[in-house]
Amino acid sequence: MKVKAVSSNRKEAREYQTPSSGLFFKVKNVLYEKKSKYQKIEIIQNDFYGRVLFLDGLVQTTEKDEFFYHEMLVQPALCSCRQPERVLIIGGGDGGALREVLKHSVEKAWLVEIDQEVIRACEQYFPWLEASLSDPRAELAIADGFDFIQKTKERFDVILVDSSDPVGPSAILHARDFYFKLKKVLRPGGIIAAQSGSQLLHLKEHGQKAKFLKKMFSISRFYSAPVPTYPVGTWCYNFLSDQIDPLKVKKLRIPAGLKYYNEEIHRASFAQPVFFKQAIR
Amino acid sequence: MKVKAVSSNRKEAREYQTPSSGLFFKVKNVLYEKKSKYQKIEIIQNDFYGRVLFLDGLVQTTEKDEFFYHEMLVQPALCSCRQPERVLIIGGGDGGALREVLKHSVEKAWLVEIDQEVIRACEQYFPWLEASLSDPRAELAIADGFDFIQKTKERFDVILVDSSDPVGPSAILHARDFYFKLKKVLRPGGIIAAQSGSQLLHLKEHGQKAKFLKKMFSISRFYSAPVPTYPVGTWCYNFLSDQIDPLKVKKLRIPAGLKYYNEEIHRASFAQPVFFKQAIR
Numbered sequence: 001m002k003v004k005a006v007s008s009n010r011k012e013a014r015e016y017q018t019p020s021s022g023l024f025f026k027v028k029n030v031l032y033e034k035k036s037k038y039q040k041i042e043i044i045q046n047d048f049y050g051r052v053l054f055l056d057g058l059v060q061t062t063e064k065d066e067f068f069y070h071e072m073l074v075q076p077a078l079c080s081c082r083q084p085e086r087v088l089i090i091g092g093g094d095g096g097a098l099r100e101v102l103k104h105s106v107e108k109a110w111l112v113e114i115d116q117e118v119i120r121a122c123e124q125y126f127p128w129l130e131a132s133l134s135d136p137r138a139e140l141a142i143a144d145g146f147d148f149i150q151k152t153k154e155r156f157d158v159i160l161v162d163s164s165d166p167v168g169p170s171a172i173l174h175a176r177d178f179y180f181k182l183k184k185v186l187r188p189g190g191i192i193a194a195q196s197g198s199q200l201l202h203l204k205e206h207g208q209k210a211k212f213l214k215k216m217f218s219i220s221r222f223y224s225a226p227v228p229t230y231p232v233g234t235w236c237y238n239f240l241s242d243q244i245d246p247l248k249v250k251k252l253r254i255p256a257g258l259k260y261y262n263e264e265i266h267r268a269s270f271a272q273p274v275f276f277k278q279a280i281r
Numbered sequence: 282m283k284v285k286a287v288s289s290n291r292k293e294a295r296e297y298q299t300p301s302s303g304l305f306f307k308v309k310n311v312l313y314e315k316k317s318k319y320q321k322i323e324i325i326q327n328d329f330y331g332r333v334l335f336l337d338g339l340v341q342t343t344e345k346d347e348f349f350y351h352e353m354l355v356q357p358a359l360c361s362c363r364q365p366e367r368v369l370i371i372g373g374g375d376g377g378a379l380r381e382v383l384k385h386s387v388e389k390a391w392l393v394e395i396d397q398e399v400i401r402a403c404e405q406y407f408p409w410l411e412a413s414l415s416d417p418r419a420e421l422a423i424a425d426g427f428d429f430i431q432k433t434k435e436r437f438d439v440i441l442v443d444s445s446d447p448v449g450p451s452a453i454l455h456a457r458d459f460y461f462k463l464k465k466v467l468r469p470g471g472i473i474a475a476q477s478g479s480q481l482l483h484l485k486e487h488g489q490k491a492k493f494l495k496k497m498f499s500i501s502r503f504y505s506a507p508v509p510t511y512p513v514g515t516w517c518y519n520f521l522s523d524q525i526d527p528l529k530v531k532k533l534r535i536p537a538g539l540k541y542y543n544e545e546i547h548r549a550s551f552a553q554p555v556f557f558k559q560a561i562r
Contacts (some may be wrong), residue, residue: 117360268548274546
């Protein structure tokens with residue numbers, strides 16, 4: 001599905017979720033607008049969603065609904081992990097995933113974001129990013145995620161892939177080779193959680209991914225959650241591990257202060273509708 | 282939340298989901314446009330969603346995603362009911378709920394729709410409505426739902442409330458008095474399933490409803506499902522009964538040919554996120 005990116009004007013910002021439909025946001029203020037080396041970065045103010053970050057015209061984060069996405073990218077893996085000491089986040093320059101990781105008693109969390117300008121913009125407009133980066137356990141690396149994992153000497157208990165969608169420039173972060181390299185830097189008992197795209201829009205990509213992931217990991221499960229501003233319904237994630245089955249964890253280590261995730265949501269998020277089961281068969 | 286209804290023009294149809302945001306659809310054709318006694322009825326053709334029905338500017342049904350909503354309004358109740366012989370649908374003039382009911386071996390299904398013009402428009406553009414109405418088990422009544430249940434001598438095994446949202450003219454179909462009357466026409470062992478609005482947008486209304494429903498029915502549970510074109514994320518439903526607990530049904534009677542609902546979705550749909558539990562406490 002080709003998604004056309006359309007930038008905001010002074011009155012309205014739009015996200016084309018398909019070539020013929022999408023979301024519109026009335027723009028109260030344009031807070032930030034810059035073309036970085038990698039992409040067009042825009043942050044607008046909207047009455048309902050608050051601050052909204054667009055990268056190349058696609059909604060990444062809104063103040064109102066980011067908790068759905070960030071809790072569900074991070075918490076199922078972190079809460080299932082026996083001892084999450086060293087955590088790697090690939091992408092996620094808006095800092096929401098890092099904030100969620102730091103709710104656990106980790107030793108160290110790396111945030112590997114390719115675009116310095118995204119960090120600059122979000123530090124200014126999403127206060128949780130600055131707070132998270134000033135935590136002594138956090139380490140920021142401005143680097144290409146693929147390069148980083150090829151070069152790093154570190155090994156990780158949890159790796160979170162907070163990439164863009166499985167179409168376009170981020171397709172490489174959804175391919176077999178990338179997961180092969182991730183697996184090499186995972187500690188025994190480690191877990192990978194990765195955003196995987198829209199349940200309905202990226203059905204074909206989910207099917208392709210399912211095929212190689214189940215050969216690569218003993219436990220390979222899709223899970224899902226709603227993210228109101230993400231394209232067309234429910235959002236999907238991969239949970240990957242050679243030892244930890246998220247449906248057999250006896251005691252989830254759930255930190256205080258969450259708004260979406262809890263024990264019953266954990267279990268429910270792995271349920272799959274008929275059409276999705278058929279696509280990943 | 283006041284939602285402003287905005288009608289389609291020849292190029293684009295819009296749904297304001299909040300006063301400052303919503304969905305847009307490119308209009309390939311305007312197929313139907315009429316102001317009935319009750320509301321403005323429009324059906325447009327869109328490349329991604331197919332035919333889209335708007336009532337007073339709010340999306341009711343799209344060919345692409347109606348199965349999420351209709352299966353989840355109907356199947357949890359019908360599949361949980363011991364012997365669903367007589368089924369009442371209040372609202373639902375687009376026929377999606379009726380189609381789902383008729384997948385079961387019911388004796389009779391009543392469709393009570395207030396607006397004759399909605400039936401006429403949908404018979405022309407949503408082929409499942411005509412097919413369902415021509416089933417000898419189906420009976421159409423053009424009537425106000427509230428009036429109908431006050432006057433009927435029938436008693437029902439399942440009642441499905443396929444109304445508009447809990448704000449505006451349909452608010453009466455979400456109030457205590459209406460449920461009190463529904464309960465009177467329910468057979469022993471009967472079940473009511475009712476659409477309840479957006480999880481995030483109608484939090485206050487869910488809280489108010491939860492209070493009186495749990496006094497009125499031995500079993501009163503919310504469940505939810507995604508409906509991509511319904512406002513702001515996940516959609517909520519009420520499951521009400523004095524005898525049947527949907528989480529304790531041993532054998533769900535699931536008909537063939539469904540696209541969304543299955544046994545694991547049934548159980549998962551009753552899970553509630555943290556913020557929702559707080560709102561209905």
